[in-house]
Amino acid sequence: MNTEPPTGDDLQRMLVTMKQSVLDRAEDRKPAPRRRGRRTGIAIGVIALLGLGATSGGVALGMIPQPFAAAPAPTSTPSPTEPAAPSTPAAAPVEETPDPAPTPSATPSVTPTKGAFALDDPSTWIISGNEVGPVALGGTTEAESDDLEQAYRLVPATPSSCTAPGTWARDGSPTLRITDDDDRVTGVLIGAEGDRPRTTTAGPTTPAGIGVGSSSDALHAAYPSLQEKVSTASGAWSRWDLELPDGLVSFQLDNDGAHVDSVWVSSDKNLPTSVCDL
Structure with a gap:
């Protein structure tokens, strides 16, 4: 039942x-x-x-007890998902950064224009702070003077002509005077005393083309850093010194101050004394 x-x-x-x-x-x-x-x-x-x-x-x-209790429904555990990568706008504009414009460098006022020189052509010789063509300061007087024989002739030193020892002449070109001390070359003077005034350049020049006969305007345009040094009390003519990395070069203007009358290459800032002033 x-x-x-x-x-x-x-x-x-x-x-x-x-x-x-x-x-x-x-x-x-x-x-x-x-x-x-x-x-x-x-x-x-x-x-x-x-x-x-x-x-x-x-x-x-x-109140009636149930014979079987239903098992709790399984709960699903969500599987871990990878974090979404940040989206990048597909139509984002691409901006190109222009390269910075190069800063123009200052153009040197002196540009070397002369190449290798010829021993028999003084117009190709280069004036620097320690050399004039084949003549180098500090070398023995005999060794440095031997090369001059291909373009110049040695002028005998006579008191009557106010010619100093070591003066070399060439037709159509300014003269050269080699100064020495203890048989070592101490300086080279281009356009020695007795030369006529020149308005054209026919001898050694600097890399910028400045030499005896160059105009004062060309000199100052090529070397704006020139230092003025008055050589006479009356100021009849002037002298301008140029300090180069390898030495000193001095330019002396003629009486009217319009052209270069002589160029002195030496560590000694004083030009050699004229023979006629002795």
């Missing part, structure tokens, strides 16, 4: 059957019209019974 209380559909069917049985009995016991109040009471009782039955069924359902 099954002693377990009805559950589920069985309980619902039992409640419906009970409701139907109560209604049938109420119909069979239908009272006379004069007993209207009793019928109302019976109806109220049936409704109360039905409510009680529904409530009892709900209570029964809650």
Whole structure:
């Protein structure tokens, strides 16, 4: 014999059957019209019974132990996902940075224009701070003077002509005077005393083309850093010194100050004394 209380559909069917049985009995016991109040009471009782039955069924359902408990539904653990990479706008404008414009370098005022010189052509000889063509300061007087024979002739030193020892002459070119001390060359004077004033350059020049006969304007344009040194008390003519990395070069202007009269290459800032002044 099954002693377990009805559950589920069985309980619902039992409640419906009970409701139907109560209604049938109420119909069979239908009272006379004069007993209207009793019928109302019976109806109220049936409704109360039905409510009680529904409530009892709900209570029964809650109190009746279930034979099996459903296992909790498995919960899914979200799989780790890689962090989204930051998006880059596909249409982002590309800006090109222009290369900085090169800073123009200062153009040197003196640009060497002369190449290798020829021993027999003094116009190709270069004047620097320690050399004039093949003649180098510090060398022995004989060794440095030998090369001059291909372009110049040695002028005899005579007091009557105011010619100093070591003077070399060439037609059409300024003279050269080699000064020495203990048989070592100490200086070279281009345009020695006795030379006529020149307005054209026909002898050795600096890399910028400045030599005896060059104009004063060309001299100052080529060498803006010239230092003025007045050589006479009256200021009849002037002298301008140029300090080069390899030595000193001095330019002496003629009496009108318009052209270079002589060029002195030596570590000694004083020009050699004229023979006629001795």
